[in-house]
Amino acid sequence: MAAASGGLDVALTLARAGRYVATALVIGLLLAALLHRAVAEAAADRPDASRWLRAAAVLGAAASLGVVPLLSAHGSDPRASLGDVVGSARGAWAIVAAAAFALLALLPRHRWWQGGRPAPAVLGALAAAVVALPLGGHAADGSPALVLVVVEIVHVVAMGAWAGGLAGLLLLRRAAGADDRRLAAALSRFSPLALWCVVALTAAGTLLAVLQLTTLYDLTDTGYGRAIAIKAFLLLGIVGIVVLQRELLLPRLREADGDAAPSASRDVRRALRGEVGLLLAVLVVTGALATSTPPRAAAPEPVRLAAEGGPPGGPGWRVRVRIDPARRGANAIALRITDRAGRPLAAAVRVRALPPNRGAAIGVPLTASGDGLLRAPAVRLDSRGRWRLELRAPRTAAGPIARELAFRVR
Structure with missing residues (x-):
């Protein structure tokens, strides 16, 4: 196809x-x-x-x-x-x-x-x-x-x-x-x-x-x-x-x-x-x-990010993130943490959005909505450019999580 x-x-x-x-x-x-x-x-x-x-x-x-x-x-x-x-x-x-x-x-x-x-x-x-x-x-x-x-x-x-x-x-x-x-x-x-x-x-x-x-x-x-x-x-x-x-x-x-x-x-x-x-x-x-479609005429598409890790031979962890619409202004951020088999992992996770040019970090207040899904419905990302999403979860069954995921805001 x-x-x-x-x-x-x-x-x-x-x-x-x-x-x-x-x-x-x-x-x-x-x-x-x-x-x-x-x-x-x-x-x-x-x-x-x-x-x-x-x-x-x-x-x-x-x-x-x-x-x-x-x-x-x-x-x-x-x-x-x-x-x-x-x-x-x-x-x-x-x-x-x-x-x-x-x-x-x-x-x-x-x-x-x-x-x-x-x-x-x-x-x-x-x-x-x-x-x-x-x-x-x-x-x-x-x-x-x-x-x-x-x-x-x-x-x-x-x-x-x-x-x-x-x-x-x-x-x-x-x-x-x-x-x-x-x-x-x-x-x-x-x-x-x-x-x-x-x-x-x-x-x-x-x-x-x-x-x-x-x-x-x-x-x-x-x-x-x-x-x-x-x-x-x-x-x-x-x-x-x-x-x-x-x-x-x-x-x-x-x-x-x-x-x-x-x-x-x-x-x-x-x-x-x-x-x-x-x-x-x-x-x-x-x-x-x-x-091709001009960017200004294109419908906004969410950004999807992913990361995985964990000790070798262990259950490991996976993180999936969706940022919608990844444009300047209010954005919905959803995050799911699972093991490598796809089972939800219990984790006290801290997430911050780091703006371009090393500006002040923005806290992302996530709330659980079931099946390991965490949501923040309206996070303001007010600068265009390359952002980083910082994820920290010191204790999970699959080991600690510490990652930064880069994405762009238009």
């Missing part, structure tokens, strides 16, 4: 990543075609992007349609049918995205452009595909929804222009006659836009993290937070390549002549491929983010 659930998670992540990749490619190919047209000396030198645009649109339509049955199989309610998913916001927006991409794929080649610019039908379909991503995801379910949706749209467009633009420049290079000097000219025009994309991505990503995370510990303790951390490290690597390319490789290519030109152009292409590869990895991680 767990393996099947894991397989569905992977499939849903890949389908959603396919939507992001397709959206980025359509945005980027249109942008790259405009850049190549701007640096082309003659109309005959302008590359034709329609073949790649159509392939990206087909990928987007297939990925968007694939999300719908995966959402049905992945849902928490086993009685939910495919029709229920289609009628939900996420399913409906996935259908909208599929229709938008299908329109792009079916447009005749001569309808993609109008007056040297993308046709209104192309821009309208692309806008629908972009808007469908946040409206059919966590942004629409969060709070404040409007802010999250707008920030997510900025995030998608900036990522699409950057990642898709670079991919488009590489894909259209051969269509433009494999002219590396023309590629360098297009990259020089693209560079200021890429810088603004980095600024927009940094601002949007930071705001999304602030609105979706509850604490910095979420970056290591939750799948959503770990995906954000991986994405940030990938983007740092990409920024390093961008700086290297802008400050060293492109100037060298522009100035190179004779025997140095092939080496300089090869280095630029390698840097571009590395940058595009890392950006595609970012888009896959973004698909994983769409599959």
